[in-house]
Amino acid sequence: MTTALATAPTVSLRPVPWTRLAWVTWRRYRFTLLVTVAVVAAISVDLIINGIHMRTAYSALVSCHPAAAASCRFAASGFNDKYGSIGFLSPIILLLPGALGAFAGAPLLARELETGTFRYAWTQGVGRMRWAAALIVPGAVGISMVLWVFGQVVTWHQHPLIEGGLRTRLDSEMFPVTGLAGAGWALLGFALAVFAGLLWRRVLPAVASAFAVWFGLAYLAHGLRRSSYRSPLTTTSLNMANHREFISQFWTRGGVRVSDSEIDRKLSALGADVSGSGVKIHASPGQTDPIQYLIQHGYQQVTSYQPDSRYWPFQWIEFGWLAALSVVLLGVTFWLLRRRAA
Amino acid sequence: MNIVETTGLGRRYGSTWALQDCTLALPAGRLIALIGPNGAGKSTLLNMIVGLTTPTVGEITVLDGRPAGSLAALDGIAFVAQDMPLYRNLSVGDMLHLTRNLNLSFDTVLARRRLTELGINEKQKAGKLSGGQQAQLALSLALARHPQLLVLDEPTAPLDPLARHDFMSSVMTAMADDGISVVLSSHLLAELERVADHLVLVSNGRIRVDGPVDDLIEEHRLVTCATAAASDHPGWEVIESSSTGTQTHRLVRLTSPTASIPSDCEARHVGIEELTLGYFRNGALAPLPALTGVSR
Numbered sequence: 236m237t238t239a240l241a242t243a244p245t246v247s248l249r250p251v252p253w254t255r256l257a258w259v260t261w262r263r264y265r266f267t268l269l270v271t272v273a274v275v276a277a278i279s280v281d282l283i284i285n286g287i288h289m290r291t292a293y294s295a296l297v298s299c300h301p302a303a304a305a306s307c308r309f310a311a312s313g314f315n316d317k318y319g320s321i322g323f324l325s326p327i328i329l330l331l332p333g334a335l336g337a338f339a340g341a342p343l344l345a346r347e348l349e350t351g352t353f354r355y356a357w358t359q360g361v362g363r364m365r366w367a368a369a370l371i372v373p374g375a376v377g378i379s380m381v382l383w384v385f386g387q388v389v390t391w392h393q394h395p396l397i398e399g400g401l402r403t404r405l406d407s408e409m410f411p412v413t414g415l416a417g418a419g420w421a422l423l424g425f426a427l428a429v430f431a432g433l434l435w436r437r438v439l440p441a442v443a444s445a446f447a448v449w450f451g452l453a454y455l456a457h458g459l460r461r462s463s464y465r466s467p468l469t470t471t472s473l474n475m476a477n478h479r480e481f482i483s484q485f486w487t488r489g490g491v492r493v494s495d496s497e498i499d500r501k502l503s504a505l506g507a508d509v510s511g512s513g514v515k516i517h518a519s520p521g522q523t524d525p526i527q528y529l530i531q532h533g534y535q536q537v538t539s540y541q542p543d544s545r546y547w548p549f550q551w552i553e554f555g556w557l558a559a560l561s562v563v564l565l566g567v568t569f570w571l572l573r574r575r576a577a
Numbered sequence: 578m579n580i581v582e583t584t585g586l587g588r589r590y591g592s593t594w595a596l597q598d599c600t601l602a603l604p605a606g607r608l609i610a611l612i613g614p615n616g617a618g619k620s621t622l623l624n625m626i627v628g629l630t631t632p633t634v635g636e637i638t639v640l641d642g643r644p645a646g647s648l649a650a651l652d653g654i655a656f657v658a659q660d661m662p663l664y665r666n667l668s669v670g671d672m673l674h675l676t677r678n679l680n681l682s683f684d685t686v687l688a689r690r691r692l693t694e695l696g697i698n699e700k701q702k703a704g705k706l707s708g709g710q711q712a713q714l715a716l717s718l719a720l721a722r723h724p725q726l727l728v729l730d731e732p733t734a735p736l737d738p739l740a741r742h743d744f745m746s747s748v749m750t751a752m753a754d755d756g757i758s759v760v761l762s763s764h765l766l767a768e769l770e771r772v773a774d775h776l777v778l779v780s781n782g783r784i785r786v787d788g789p790v791d792d793l794i795e796e797h798r799l800v801t802c803a804t805a806a807a808s809d810h811p812g813w814e815v816i817e818s819s820s821t822g823t824q825t826h827r828l829v830r831l832t833s834p835t836a837s838i839p840s841d842c843e844a845r846h847v848g849i850e851e852l853t854l855g856y857f858r859n860g861a862l863a864p865l866p867a868l869t870g871v872s873r
Contacts, residue, residue: 248649248681255678262671350665354658355715358627359679360722362648366679574631 251361256369263370264377267339271381274335278324279388286392289318293395319401321392328389328412332382333449336424339378341441343370344572345432367572371429371565378425379418386417404546405480407457414550419557424449426561430568433575456553460541464552467539473526480541487535501529578641580605580726580758581626586635588621595621596782599635603760603775605725607789608752610769611762612853613779619762620659622779623730626760627656640725652681655719659730661711665704669714672703676718688721691747709740716744720751727751729761733768741765745772766850776849778856785856790849795834797852800827802842812836817855828855 296314299307321328344367347353357363390413396402404410411420428445435441461467467482486493502525526536541549579602587597596618603609611619624630625637628646643650663672669692677683692699695713697706706714712732719727729748733741749772752759763769776793778786786793800813804825813829813836820826828847838844847855 248652250648251679251681258678259675262667262675351658351660351662352664353662354629354656355662355664356679357629358651358654358656358658359676360648360652360681361679362651 250365253369256361256365259366260369260373264339264374267342267374268377271335271339271378275331275381275385278328278331279385281324282321282388282392285318285321286395289392289395292318293399296399314399315401318396325408329408329453330450331385332412332417332420333424333446333453335382336378336421336426337428337442337445337449339374340425340428341432341445342438343374343429343432344568345436345438345441348432348436349438364569364573367569371568374429375422375425375561375565379422382412382421383415383418386413389413389417403480403543405460405541405543405549407460410460410546410549411453411456411553414547415554416550416557419554419561420449420453422561423452423557423564426564426568430564433568433571460549460553464549465541465545467541469537469539471535471537473536479543482539482541484536484538486529487537488533492537493534498529498534501532501534578605579603580607580609580640581760582636582638582642583625584636586622586625586637587633588618588625588630589633594782596625596779597634599784601777601784601787603758603777604789605641605758606756607774608748608759608761608772609775609777610773611760611777611779612764612766612769613762614764614857617779618782619779620730621782623656623728623760623762626726627651627654627728629656653725654728655722655724655726656728657712657715657719657730657732660735661715661732663703663711663715665702667703668699669697669701669703669706670699672714672718673699673721676721680722682723684721684723688717691717691720707740708735709737709743712736712740712744713747716747720747720755723755724757727757727759729759731762731764733763733765741768748772766853770849773849776853778853780857786852793852794846794848796831797847797855798829798831798838798844799847799851800829800838800842800844801825802827802839810839812838817859828852828859 292314296307296310299310301307344353347356353363356366359366361369389409393402393404393409393413397404402409404413410416424445427448428441431445431448432438432441435444461480461482485495486498505525505528529536581601581603583599583601586599586601588595589597599622611622613619621630625632626639626645628651631646637645639645639650640653643653664675667675673685673688673692676688677685689699692714695710695717697710697714703711703714712735716732727748732748733744736744745768748759748761751757773790775789776786777784797816798813802825804820804823810829812833813827813831816828816830818825818827828851
């Protein structure tokens with residue numbers, strides 16, 4: 236109606252200030268924040284207590300001399316058994332960024348649409364876009380920060396294991412929850428859930444589908460990290476130092492990769508009991524070391540790995556694509572929200 | 578000044594038109610009643626006025642030319658949606674605070690005073706209030722924004738007669754005190770008889786009638802003739818007719834103020850309810866053009 240617009244009085248209107256919306260944001264996330272912090276704190280306390288014990292045991296282990304003595308080796312094995320794995324907490328920690336992200340993000344739009352309160356919220360003077368920004372942006376930043384802090388706790392907890400060479404920072408159980416990656420995965424869980432909430436218009440399907448997609452991506456990322464962020468390095472050294480993530484081992488001859496079955500045949504001819512994959516030799520009868528035997532016959536064992544020095548570049552790569560994907564998802568959410576008709 | 582102006586407005590959901598060919602100019606300072614059966618398109622029109630729904634075709638401006646849904650429009654319109662959506666687990670006080678923080682201006686004193694008068698405790702959860710109290714809370718939150726236009730979608734449908742009466746008096750008081758305009762939808766005709774200034778009848782997604790109540794009352798007659806009498810008459814347009822034995826009753830619109838009634842017929846004025854029912858019975862047969870002639 237151009238004529239009406241032309242004659243309309245100019246309405247200059249300042250938007251509702253963000254300081255007022257701060258209360259709205261706080262009231263909305265009060266409960267979510269309480270639950271999220273409680274869960275993270277409970278797991279953190281457990282990790283910190285465990286970490287303190289681990290440090291005591293570790294310093295005893297380090298001061299054990301001579302290191303090659305049977306008693307010291309026994310102590311090292313005991314340390315590994317006790318602290319090498321955190322048991323049932325391990326999968327919980329891995330899934331935590333996705334679970335908390337989905338929990339915080341799904342109700343944001345889904346509950347409004349499910350209960351009809353969007354008809355209240357989107358008709359207030361603030362306007363729906365500013366309302367959504369006041370909820371989505373702090374939520375995304377908040378959940379990322381909580382999981383970043385949690386990542387610091389995990390890093391601290393795992394430090395003796397890393398230092399002792401029992402685990403690497405690139406380990407698939409550690410990498411995605413520490414450093415920037417933990418924050419990135421939480422952000423993605425949140426963004427997926429907010430987006431799913433707008434599509435589903437119901438909280439439970441939004442949580443479930445967001446978490447399922449998150450889990451699928453986390454699984455894919457595990458493979459990407461191993462071979463695609465950067466090509467693995469290879470070494471022919473048999474004495475692998477620690478602090479690196481093993482990808483695979485295989486044999487070559489004259490620079491050409493040879494099949495496992497060829498190695499198997501070679502070793503069987505030697506009389507070795509070969510079972511499973513070609514490089515796993517469970518028994519070496521006689522005096523001949525099968526590895527040495529193969530090397531003497533012109534074979535070379537190659538190990539591919541990701542070096543520890545790639546931890547931060549990989550963290551940035553992972554955070555980069557997670558953040559980019561989340562921003563795209565949230566951007567599409569805003570776009571749909573603007574267009575969405577009741 | 579027009580509080581709502583639409584031109585060729587239409588909204589389609591999938592392949593179904595919820596509203597089409599809607600051209601209206603609703604005057605300010607009135608209580609405009611949007612009447613129609615369920616599914617007629619009333620909520621669709623209201624949602625477009627408050628900016629929740631965007632039109633598929635056509636134009637809509639509110640508050641004298643502001644594009645519907647713009648910040649300037651939202652600032653001047655308060656909406657009480659069907660079934661009064663409130664955050665059920667928020668206390669009344671929190672709802673008050675929330676609404677204050679979501680708007681540029683909010684009259685906390687007025688809202689508190691109204692709630693005190695209604696005996697609603699601020700510590701109570703909004704979800705624990707009775708239906709009547711929830712409606713009054715929603716209305717108090719809306720009125721405390723001092724809107725230029727108050728839009729109410731079936732506000733009294735879930736209420737008992739007493740709560741309904743109280744609610745409507747609150748609306749009327751606010752109109753008298755603040756001079757606000759009200760657009761409300763309803764299918765309860767009786768309660769609108771006393772309060773509506775302007776009628777918009779909607780059915781099957783089309784506007785049937787649009788005009789000031791006084792003009793509509795003035796222009797319509799229920800004419801009773803002997804069945805044998807002529808059905809066509811130059812002075813009127815038949816809206817609906819029915820026969821009982823030897824007599825035919827016709828709801829007619831007089832095409833000019835001086836139109837005469839045939840001498841063998843009797844004519845009387847009708848109320849909103851009769852008028853509305855007449856149009857809706859007819860509406861199923863053929864869409865009528867809106868009576869733009871009676872709009873001012």
